Amino acid sequence: MIRIKYWIIIFSILGLGFLSVSTSAQHTEDKGHPLKVLSYNLRFGELASLEELAEFIKSENPDVVALQEVDVRTNRERAPHQNGKDFITELGFRTGMLTAYARTIDYSGGYYGIGILSKYPFEKTRKILLPVPEGSNEQRALLLADVELPTGQQFTFISTHLDHSSSKVRTIQAKAINKALKKIKQPLIIAGDFNGQPDSPEISKGMRNWLQACSPDFTIPSQNPKSKIDYIFYRPAKNWKVKNSYTPQVTLSDHLPVVAEMEIH
Template sequence: MMRYIKTLSLCLLFAVGVYAYARAEGIPTADSTARLKVLSYNLRFGELASLEELAAFIAAEDPDIVALQEVDCRTYRDRAPAQHGKDFATELAFRTGMIPAYGKTIPYAGGYYGIAILSKYPLAKVERIYLPKTVNGKEQRAVLVADVEYREGEYITFASTHLDYTHTDERQVQVEKLNGVLLNRPYPVIVAGDFNARPDAKEIGEGMAAWKTVSDLAPTVPASAPRNTIDYIFCYPKDRWDVGASTTHRVELSDHLPISAVVELKPSAHRPKKEK
């Protein structure tokens, strides 16, 4: 009996020690707030920097999850000869040690052009959903959606998107589709990307009103002399998310400046588990 009690005591002490270590190191525990660093970056198809330079920047920022736009896969662009034949998402994932997902939006220059996600954590489900394209639009756009298991048995939904640049009416219907796709998810949601609209545009001010804006809204384009804010990070539902540091990074590896935010997901009394 004494041996059993000693064994049980040691197990309890070990569990308490592991819990204390996790809390001290900022590792999420089952009853703690989850902290995530989110990065969003329009890469301009690698015209202005090598994949090694882009990966080095991402790795140095050490994000938990990344939304990428203007991501090529095996293209042969005249304007980016150094990137010919390269699979951006796979190479950036390899160089950063992250897990990739890629969503084609259009075939282009012998390969594909689209959006991507990089994640430190497992991706339980990934889907590419096309956004509406009307007579006002220039080309097909999409949202890439992933359920991310940020700790054992617990999930968020993360989305990367890139809206059309040609017309506000086009972006308004695309934002309406985004809301239809994302607002009824069973998990808390983050969407990030290049919305090609300023904060006072209808598609942002009204279309994204249900979301909490967690990026800092500093100008992001053009990178050399930023004048307009068109890149964003949003979270839903508002009352589940707090925002810590948010940054617009002054690095000229693209025509956009990358943005990041540290967000905290508050515990919920009801945590839905992943459907089998």
């Protein structure tokens, strides 16, 4: 009888140990991978040097960055200190991040478009042109990057910049965004300058199937913000958790950047 009780105790201890290990493993599996996202319209570097912009990005230590109004080898009268510079390559070099770039238009001897910086490698990148309906000012696009995390997880990160001409044009572009991204199965983040305020049709209706990760703070003009037109959206909810969001008060552009600290599960 004593020997039977002894083995019952031993098995009970082993069982508790196994339960403890299983619970610990489950807890580890549930813990998401942290990801800091930044989006910034650079205004083609008119108000700051590339060194200053890179230093700001480094100070925030983001994992991925969506950039808008990114010049490559242009010659602008309004920004002569940036003439001939390759913004995306130089920002990548100065921040130590990997780069992707999408030209949207030719401009003043070079290119004008959108970019992505990333700490992590890309499985692939691609550009999708957005519609240019009547009343549009210029061609706009999506830049998509499938980002590979050290955990083996992947997510699709998208930078965009919608037309500033009218809400009608942006609503058409928002519809095109949803159609273009509908078939992507892995977790998504889309960030950029949407040129629409939160109650505009292109945001309130056009992006209603997305969750917003950024703070509601105004983003333009940077010196005295009165409107919000810069966003970070994500989906699906089950793959993401937003830990924190804020709008850095930095005046290196006419826009304020937006930041979200997230976890991917």
